[in-house]
Amino acid sequence: MHATHSSGKGRGHGGGRGFRGAGGWQQADLPPADDAAAWLTGRLPDDWFVGAPTITVDREEIVIIGELAAPEGSDDNSAAAAAQGRIGRFREETREARMQIADEAEARYGRKVAWGASIGETKAIFTHLAVxxxxxxxxxxxxxxxxxxxxxxxxxxxxxxxxxxxxxxxxxxxxxxxxxxxxxxxxxxxxxxxxx
Incomplete structure (x- = not known):
């Protein structure tokens, strides 16, 4: 998130890079992403997730994690394996559509898009940045x-x-x-x- 400065430098007080809006100079050239969650919620297919996805945004990346419907008929011993299988299937079946949505979001918000899915306690994030x-x-x-x-x-x-x-x-x-x-x-x- 945002850095805390104990001195005035870096915030327009002799630091060489003046304050230019929300987030200081680090975000000066980034397009705003205030409406990213709303735009993505409207853009995503209605049948992908159970409920609205969790969408988080930082300076480099937008992460979209949606809850999938749990597989039927799995007992407690096999529930995690069934959930992992369902998440893997979702990843493969939606790859092309997710790439198209990510391209649109990256052009609109100037940030990379990462995807993930969860079923109960089982969660996987497919590809995301390590900055x-x-x-x-x-x-x-x-x-x-x-x-x-x-x-x-x-x-x-x-x-x-x-x-x-x-x-x-x-x-x-x-x-x-x-x-x-x-x-x-x-x-x-x-x-x-x-x-x-």
Whole structure:
């Protein structure tokens, strides 16, 4: 999501790249994607998913995950295998249509599109981006990553950092959701404000 700046640099205060709207300079050249979920919900075939799909958008990617109807006649022991089979079938049978919709969405929103499907607890995301994120870490922060590597939790510092991000996301989901909603409201109020 958006970076937090403790100094004024990078936000139009001597950082060389002035503030240019929602998301700062990082998103200045991206087309807005405020209506992406609505557009995609209207564009997707009605018979693909049970209910509306979950659609999330960031700076690089739009991820569409839809719930599929559960296969009939599978018992508790074979339910996960049946769900994986149904998801695999959906992936193959809808490939061409999904590619066409993705091309249209990428042209409209300037972001790649990833697809996924779920049945109950079984979920698969078919193809999605793994975007590098550069950061500078101080000694104590590097020690955290090195401990995870030394303990075998991660293969490298970059794997350890990704593991930390996933862990924070899992344990602070409600807080992050509130933060995203608050940022969206600030962006809305900023857009409604006077042009200076």
């Amino acid at each position: 590098p994120a550069m950061t500078r870490l101080r000694h104590d922060e590097r020690r955290v990553l090195d401990t995870l590597v030394d303990a075998g939790v991660a293969r490298s510092r970059s794997d350890a950092l990704a593991w930390c991000v996933r862990l924070v996301g899992e344990h602070t989901d409600e807080w992050l959701t509130g933060l995203r909603e608050a940022m969206a409201e600030v962006d809305k109020l900023r857009a409604e404000g006077p042009d200076l």
